[in-house]
Amino acid sequence: MLGTTVILAFRAINRHKLRSFLTTLGIIIGVAAVVTMVTLGNGATAAVREQISSLGANVLQLRPGQGFGRGGGGPRPPDFKPADLAAIENQLTGVRAVAPMVQSSGTAIYEGSNWSTTVYGTTAAYFEVQSWKADTGRLFMPEEEEAGKPVCIIGNTVRTNLFQGNDPVGKRIRIKGVSCQVIGALATRGQGGFGDQDDVVVMPIKFVQRRFTGDRDISQIMVAVDDAYDTSTVQTSLEELMRERRKVKPGAEDNFNVFDTKQISDTLTGTTTILTQIVAAVAAISLLVGGIGIMNIMLVSVTERTREIGIRLAIGAVAREVLMQFLVEAIVLSCLGGLIGLFLALIASLAIAPLMQVPFIFDVKVNLIAFLFSAAIGVVFGYFPARRAAALNPIDALRHE
Amino acid sequence: MADDPIISLRGVTKVYGSGPTAFQALKGIDLDIAQGDFVAVMGPSGSGKSTTMNILGCLDVPSGGEFLFKGRHVERLDRDQRALLRRRYLGFVFQGFNLLSRTTALENVELPLLYRGEDKKTRYDSGMAALDKVGLKDWWDHTPAELSGGQQQRVAIARAIVTQPDVLLADEPTGNLDSERSVEIMELLTDLNRNSGITVLMVTHEPDMAAFARTIVHFKDGLVESVEYGVKA
Numbered sequence: 001m002l003g004t005t006v007i008l009a010f011r012a013i014n015r016h017k018l019r020s021f022l023t024t025l026g027i028i029i030g031v032a033a034v035v036t037m038v039t040l041g042n043g044a045t046a047a048v049r050e051q052i053s054s055l056g057a058n059v060l061q062l063r064p065g066q067g068f069g070r071g072g073g074g075p076r077p078p079d080f081k082p083a084d085l086a087a088i089e090n091q092l093t094g095v096r097a098v099a100p101m102v103q104s105s106g107t108a109i110y111e112g113s114n115w116s117t118t119v120y121g122t123t124a125a126y127f128e129v130q131s132w133k134a135d136t137g138r139l140f141m142p143e144e145e146e147a148g149k150p151v152c153i154i155g156n157t158v159r160t161n162l163f164q165g166n167d168p169v170g171k172r173i174r175i176k177g178v179s180c181q182v183i184g185a186l187a188t189r190g191q192g193g194f195g196d197q198d199d200v201v202v203m204p205i206k207f208v209q210r211r212f213t214g215d216r217d218i219s220q221i222m223v224a225v226d227d228a229y230d231t232s233t234v235q236t237s238l239e240e241l242m243r244e245r246r247k248v249k250p251g252a253e254d255n256f257n258v259f260d261t262k263q264i265s266d267t268l269t270g271t272t273t274i275l276t277q278i279v280a281a282v283a284a285i286s287l288l289v290g291g292i293g294i295m296n297i298m299l300v301s302v303t304e305r306t307r308e309i310g311i312r313l314a315i316g317a318v319a320r321e322v323l324m325q326f327l328v329e330a331i332v333l334s335c336l337g338g339l340i341g342l343f344l345a346l347i348a349s350l351a352i353a354p355l356m357q358v359p360f361i362f363d364v365k366v367n368l369i370a371f372l373f374s375a376a377i378g379v380v381f382g383y384f385p386a387r388r389a390a391a392l393n394p395i396d397a398l399r400h401e
Numbered sequence: 402m403a404d405d406p407i408i409s410l411r412g413v414t415k416v417y418g419s420g421p422t423a424f425q426a427l428k429g430i431d432l433d434i435a436q437g438d439f440v441a442v443m444g445p446s447g448s449g450k451s452t453t454m455n456i457l458g459c460l461d462v463p464s465g466g467e468f469l470f471k472g473r474h475v476e477r478l479d480r481d482q483r484a485l486l487r488r489r490y491l492g493f494v495f496q497g498f499n500l501l502s503r504t505t506a507l508e509n510v511e512l513p514l515l516y517r518g519e520d521k522k523t524r525y526d527s528g529m530a531a532l533d534k535v536g537l538k539d540w541w542d543h544t545p546a547e548l549s550g551g552q553q554q555r556v557a558i559a560r561a562i563v564t565q566p567d568v569l570l571a572d573e574p575t576g577n578l579d580s581e582r583s584v585e586i587m588e589l590l591t592d593l594n595r596n597s598g599i600t601v602l603m604v605t606h607e608p609d610m611a612a613f614a615r616t617i618v619h620f621k622d623g624l625v626e627s628v629e630y631g632v633k634a
Contacts, residue, residue: 004515015503311499314460315513315560316488318481394460398499 009329023297024337026290031341033283041276043358052265062221077255079217094229099126106176110162121208137169137184148206150180155200291377298385310397323390330382338374406433413466428623441611444620492561496573507541531559551582
C-alpha cells in the first residue's frame with residue numbers, strides 16, 4: 001500500500017512541478033542556510049583551534065597581575081626577578097623549557113626603510129617553547145645570551161618591510177637608536193588570535209634590559225610543560241611556588257596570573273561554537289517557516305483537489321489511503337527540498353570557505369540531521385492538511401466546484 | 402434473472418438536519434433490483450432520486466430502514482467498510498465525467514486498480530482492455546483536456562468497469578453531451594449490461610435515454626411512484 005501511495009505522491013508532484021518547487025523553496029532555503037552556517041562555523045572553529053595550537057601546546061604563561069587586568073586602586077604587582085626564573089628552572093618538576101620575556105616597542109631602521117615593531121627580549125628557550133624555527137640564519141648562541149650582545153632575529157613581517165626579499169643575515173639594523181646585527185629570520189606564523197605574530201624583533205633579554213628597560217625585571221615567563229606531565233598539576237605547583245616567592249599571604253589573592261594556552265584555546269573555540277549555534281538557530285527558524293509554507297500550500301491543494309479526493313473516495317479509497325497520499329506527498333516534497341538544500345549548502349560552503357579562510361569540513365552528522373529534520377517537518381506540517389482531506393465526505397467532495 | 406435481488410431496499414428513509422429544520426428526503430423506499438437489470442431512475446428535482454442513488458452507491462447511509470447489497474446489511478457498515486464494498490463491487494459514472502486532470506486516460510482508468518493493489522502489469526493490461534472496450538485504446542496517453550466530452554465519458558466508463566464490478570451507477574451520464582454522443586454512451590452501457598452482465602443503475606431526466614433501460618423507476622416526493630418493468634426486452 002505504501003508503494004501505491006508513493007507512486008500517487010510522485011504523480012501528483014509531477015503534475016504540478018512549479019507549485020511543488022515553490023512549496024519546497026522554504027525547505028530548500030532553510031536546509032541550505034542551516035547546513036551552510038554549521039559547516040562554515042565548524043570550519044571557523046577548526047581554524048581558531050589550529051591558530052592557537054600554533055602558539056605552542058602545553059605552554060603556561062606567567063604574568064604579574066591580579067585577576068584579569070590591573071583594575072582596582074592598589075599598586076601595580078611587581079615584575080618577576082631573575083631569581084624567580086632560576087627557582088622555576090630548578091625547583092619545578094615537569095618543565096621542558098622556561099623562557100623569560102621583556103617587551104618593548106620601537107622603530108627598526110635599515111638603510112632607507114623603517115618599520116615600527118615590537119621588540120622581545122628573551123632567550124633561545126623562547127623558540128623552543130614556541131616551537132618556532134629560523135627560516136634563515138641561526139638562533140642565539142649561549143655566549144650572546146650571557147653577554148647580552150647586540151644581535152637580533154627578525155620576524156617575517158619586519159624582514160619584508162626592511163629587506164624586501166634581500167637576505168637579512170649579517171646586516172646591521174638600528175633599533176631605538178641602537179645598532180645590532182641580524183643573525184637570523186624566523187619562519188612565518190601568520191595571523192594569530194593576537195594580531196600579526198610575525199611583526200617582531202627578538203633580542204637577548206640582557207641586551208633589552210640593559211639598553212631599553214633599564215632594570216633586570218622580567219615581565220613574563222613562559223613555561224613549556226613536559227608532555228609526560230599533566231599541565232594542570234604543573235600549573236598548580238607553579239602557582240604555589242610563585243605565591244611563596246612573592247610572599248602572598250594565605251587567603252590573599254594571587255598577584256600574578258597563569259594562563260594555559262589550552263585553556264585559551266578552549267575558551268576561543270567555545271566562543272566560535274556558541275556563535276555557530278546561534279547563527280544556526282536563526283537559520284533553523286527559516287526552516288520552520290519553510291514547514292509552515294508546506295502546510296499552507298498543502299491546505300490550498302486539498303481545497304483545490306477536493307473533487308479529486310471525492311473521485312478517489314467514490315472509487316473505493318479508504319480514509320487512511322487518502323490521508324497517506326497527502327502525508328506522503330508532503331514528506332516527499334520536504335525530503336526533496338531537504339536534498340536540494342543539502343546540495344546547495346555543499347556548493348555554498350565550498351565557495352565561501354576559501355573566502356573566509358576557513359577549512360571546508362563535510363560533517364555527515366550535520367547533513368543527516370538536517371535531512372531527517374526536513375523529513376520530520378513534512379510529517380508534522382503535512383499531517384493536518386492530510387487529515388482534512390481524509391475527513392471529506394465523498395458526496396460533498398464530488399459536488400465541489 | 403437471478404431469484405435473489407442484488408439490491409434490496411426496505412422502508413429506507415433519509416432525513417437531513419434535525420429539529421424543526423429537518424428535511425425528510427426519503428419517506429420509506431421499497432425497491433428490489435435484480436442482478437443483470439438495466440434500471441433507469443427518473444423523477445423531478447427533489448424527488449429523492451439522487452439521495453437514493455447515493456445510498457445505493459454506498460456513499461451515504463439511510464437514516465432508517467434496511468439496505469441489502471448481495472444479502473449484506475450496508476446500513477450497518479462503517480465508512481471504510483463501505484469504501485471497500487465500493488472498491489470491490491461498484492463502478493461510478495458521473496454527469497461531469499470527474500476524471501483527474503493532467504492525467505492520461507490510462508492512468509485514470511488504472512486508478513481503481515491501484516487501490517486494489519494490483520501490480521503494474523495487471524494494471525496496464527486491464528486498463529488497456531477497458532479502454533479497448535470503450536473504443537479508446539489509441540487515446541490512452543491523452544489527458545482529459547485533449548479529449549472530447551463523449552471521449553471523456555467513455556474513459557470514465559472504462560474506469561468504472563476496469564474492476565469488473567457487479568453494479569455500475571451512472572448519474573446522468575449523458576447530461577453534458579449532445580444527443581448523438583448520448584446515444585453512443587447509452588449503446589455502450591447497453592452493451593456492457595447485456596454482454597458483461599453488469600447491473601446498470603442510471604439516473605436520467607431524458608425519456609429518450611430512459612428508453613434504453615429495461616426497468617424504469619419513477620420517484621416523486623421521496624417515494625417510489627411507479628415501476629415499469631420490461632420497457633425494453
